[in-house]
Amino acid sequence: MNNPGLAFVSDVFEDYHNKTILMKLPSYHTISIRNLNVYIENQHILQDINLTIPEKSITCIIGPSGCGKSTLLRTLNRMHDDTPEVKINGQVIVDDEDIYGVNVNVIDVRKKMGLLAQRPCPLPMSIFDNVAYGPRIHGLKKRKAINQTVIQYLQYVGLWDEVRGRVRNSASKLSIGQQQRLCLARGLAIEPEYILGDEATSALDPISTKKIEEMFVKLKEQYTIILVTHTLRQAKRIADYIVFMYLGKIIESGSTEEFFNNPKKQLTRDYLSGSFS
């Protein structure tokens, strides 16, 4: 209890299990999901999700494949908008605003969230233009400012020294690990508040994985990070909080330490012991 932040948040986690005093939470820079239900072609994919994501920390969503964790993550930046089969009920409150509200501009929502996909997906342009893409589409025109932004974020992800002489070359020539760091830099360049990672290291080799993980730990000083992962060890290594999902429901959530050392539900214990995956 010598870490007041942690104590506070474990309170929070207990709170939304009781689903009662949610409103007393300071909601700035947090995401809070209330009574979220998602249906895909009449299949109930996410059921009664209530969750508050603590700010400036890493929250890992874990669970067996098909449990709805990626769907949940994509709900957070409205990536389901173009799939008419997906029906969403409930509230996702980001910075005091329900992103599924009536007058919400989807572009503003997505600008707040940097998404790192499972497979690195560089845009068909140069390394430089990839990082500059976000700032440019949001209206940054001055060449000097763009240069500065690009260099800053390439340095941030440790790519600058590796690609220095060839930033004008095509991004698809980079190694997979470099591409994923490039994608991270590209996501950071739109100056989001949140970072979403959808199994962001599952396609990478161990060394690149380690680099990305270190990056996340560094980033949580400034950003709220939500990661979907299916490697328990990764969650153990970098998460501050764990959300365990099974068949579209949140089974248990709490601080990493408590979750792994003292799980409350039988299902969690079974999952952790490897009875199913």
Add this chain to the structure above:
Amino acid sequence: MKYIRAFKDKSARQIMLGIAFFSLLLLLVIGVSLLLKALPIMKEKSLWALLSSGNWKPFKGEFGFLPYIISTLYVSLIAIIIALPLSLLSGIYLCTYASKTISRIFEPVIDLLSGIPPVIYGVWGTLTIVPLIANKIAPRYVEFSSGFSVLAGGLVLAIMILPLLISILLEVFRSLPKEITDASLSLGATKWQTVKKVMLRKSFPGIIAATVLSVSRAFGETIAVLMVCGNIPIIPHSLFDACYPLPALIANNYGEMLSMPNYESALMFGAFLLFIIIVIFNAISRLTLNQIEKRFSL
């Protein structure tokens, strides 16, 4: 048992190789037989004279192919200039913006359009496009035009290749990985920004290939163009002049007046020219496509 399997595998391979080789052979056979038939006139006149002369007087033995070559290129160029932007925009709309219901209605209609026989397009063009040009469009720019013109040919051709282009472009756009458009959208780009900066760029080689395919089709399109373009062997100087593309020349004259010396050979030379134009065009575009892919490493 083991041997039979291996034998089947081997013989399947050989047979398929043979069939693939046969289609290659077919190309050569067609080219060579056209060339053989065209040889008499090529012996009599220099190649340069045949290609650069504008005089077409079979009675006097003058065979200048320049008007036909220019007409072919002109009509096809106009067709692609009209059809490409239209098909790009409709392809993009159907692939990114349109709801399922809309694309479910539109796509079969587009397929149906490409199945309509050329002669129907030709008749329709003669009845609508030709008078439209003669009465409404041409009087604004030139003193007189019968309406049977380069523009009419180009328009009818554009309408004919439009459905083909749209359906190829739809395939091209749909084959783009969804992750790449998602990546752009998740950065907060609008759909239009994503289309402009990511989709068109990534599918550029595909767009070129689609264009090449429909231009090749346009080069060879015969009956519909023949019905609306006037068929006068002059070099067209404006959009409203009549013209006479190579396929129309062959279709109109083959089988008639073959008693004239060298006439059949001249027609075969025309066919050979068309063949060569299409081969060269395809070869060049294949090379540029390779260059583009290398350059941008898409």
